Amino acid sequence: xxxxxxxxxxxxxxxxxxxxxxxxxxxxxxxxxxxxxxxxxxxxxxxxxxxxxxxxxxxxxxxxxxxxxxxxxxxxxxxxxxxxxxxxxxxxxxxxxxxxxxxxxxxxxxxxxxxxxxxxxxxxxxxxxxxxxxxxxxxxxxxxxxxxxxxxxxxxxxxxxxxxxxxxxxxxxxxxx
Amino acid sequence: xxxxxxxxxxxxxxxxxxxxxxxxxxxxxxxxxxxxxxxxxxxxxxxxxxxxxxxxxxxxxxxxxxxxxxxxxxxxxxxxxxxxxxxxxxxxxxxxxxxxxxxxxxxxxxxxxxxxxxxxxxxxxxxxxxxxxxxxxxxxxxxxxxxxxxxxxxxxxxxxxxxxxxxxxxxxxxxxx
DNA sequence: ATCTGAATAGTCAAACCTGACTATTCACAA
DNA sequence: TTGTGAATAGTCAGGTTTGACTATTCAGAT
Numbered sequence: 001x002x003x004x005x006x007x008x009x010x011x012x013x014x015x016x017x018x019x020x021x022x023x024x025x026x027x028x029x030x031x032x033x034x035x036x037x038x039x040x041x042x043x044x045x046x047x048x049x050x051x052x053x054x055x056x057x058x059x060x061x062x063x064x065x066x067x068x069x070x071x072x073x074x075x076x077x078x079x080x081x082x083x084x085x086x087x088x089x090x091x092x093x094x095x096x097x098x099x100x101x102x103x104x105x106x107x108x109x110x111x112x113x114x115x116x117x118x119x120x121x122x123x124x125x126x127x128x129x130x131x132x133x134x135x136x137x138x139x140x141x142x143x144x145x146x147x148x149x150x151x152x153x154x155x156x157x158x159x160x161x162x163x164x165x166x167x168x169x170x171x172x173x174x175x176x177x
Numbered sequence: 178x179x180x181x182x183x184x185x186x187x188x189x190x191x192x193x194x195x196x197x198x199x200x201x202x203x204x205x206x207x208x209x210x211x212x213x214x215x216x217x218x219x220x221x222x223x224x225x226x227x228x229x230x231x232x233x234x235x236x237x238x239x240x241x242x243x244x245x246x247x248x249x250x251x252x253x254x255x256x257x258x259x260x261x262x263x264x265x266x267x268x269x270x271x272x273x274x275x276x277x278x279x280x281x282x283x284x285x286x287x288x289x290x291x292x293x294x295x296x297x298x299x300x301x302x303x304x305x306x307x308x309x310x311x312x313x314x315x316x317x318x319x320x321x322x323x324x325x326x327x328x329x330x331x332x333x334x335x336x337x338x339x340x341x342x343x344x345x346x347x348x349x350x351x352x353x354x
Numbered sequence: 355a356t357c358t359g360a361a362t363a364g365t366c367a368a369a370c371c372t373g374a375c376t377a378t379t380c381a382c383a384a
Numbered sequence: 385t386t387g388t389g390a391a392t393a394g395t396c397a398g399g400t401t402t403g404a405c406t407a408t409t410c411a412g413a414t
Contacts, residue, residue, distance in 0.1 A: 090299035
């Protein structure tokens with residue numbers, strides 16, 4: 001339900017139609033969520049069916065009427081409940097990028113090393129993109145901060161992984177001690 | 178395609194029928210992937226349609242015939258290609274748990290703090306579960322190691338977040354400097 | 355005045371994923 | 385030998401997500 005929570009939280013601040021909402025998410029939260037435009041439309045209909053948002057038709061000129069969504073009272077209650085519930089919960093994430101690590105041993109160490117260096121370069125690039133971002137002040141601050149924190153840790157981890165591949169003996173194996 | 182890569186990599190080592198495959202994943206990789214049994218069946222059919230795996234009917238007694246899947250040559254080629262491609266790539270993960278952070282400021286700081294403490298306790302619990310796991314040696318070593326590394330960083334980050342909530346002035350705000 | 359490409363606004367079929375369900379076999383206790 | 389619960393093996397309807405598509409409006413170039 002986290003995506004629903006996000007939509008509720010945004011609509012709570014200001015009423016919007018689907019396109020604006022999706023645009024807002026893409027521009028402000030693009031680095032923190034994978035919610036796509038078509039998913040947003042889908043979820044808006046679901047929220048409307050649940051009575052958590054309502055909409056009015058906004059007929060401007062001859063173009064197809066836009067649905068302008070706003071939070072209902074039931075929606076506000078749901079938002080409050082979901083916010084608390086999900087703030088207290090911890091869900092371990094799954095890293096799809098980790099799957100190839102399970103088969104690294106099938107490659108010549110030198111090749112694996114080269115590929116991991118590519119990966120680390122991509123991660124480093126991504127991190128500097130994030131750091132360079134317009135530093136827009138807003139509710140996404142903590143989300144971005146966490147993402148940065150995560151990436152910094154990833155870079156360290158990838159470096160250690162590479163060091164292990166270079167000289168397995170002098171560097172600790174994963175779960176060792 | 179990472180999930181497909183995982184299935185290919187497992188079938189490459191040994192031919193299996195759907196149930197064994199799903200069981201293997203659940204037991205050995207449960208903490209690292211969210212691949213479910215029914216998804217495995219779905220993907221197996223997809224892989225078969227693509228010609229990357231083939232199956233033989235294994236009729237034992239009166240029970241419905243089991244499909245025993247094995248890697249084809251095309252599957253081996255695909256595996257080699259996908260392994261290199263995904264080992265070199267970096268895909269930023271999205272943390273659904275971060276979404277509520279965007280709305281933390283709507284709660285009284287004391288309440289937010291309490292909820293975050295719950296979250297950190299859950300994360301710590303999860304970490305010790307992982308650490309206590311049977312330390313099965315296998316190809317999943319690096320995946321588990323990464324997960325542990327990630328969780329350690331998460332705990333530190335949550336602690337800092339809590340400290341900031343307790344005394345915003347003396348602890349740095351997210352993107353500050 | 356008209357043309358063109360970008361921005362706006364949204365739809366839809368197809369792909370993906372999952373929980374809940376069915377059905378058989380097996381171990382073993384009663 | 386019969387009943388019971390766990391393990392085995394898989395299916396399927398329904399929910400979710402997405403890329404690709406349509407269609408309108410608008411700003412500025414020609």
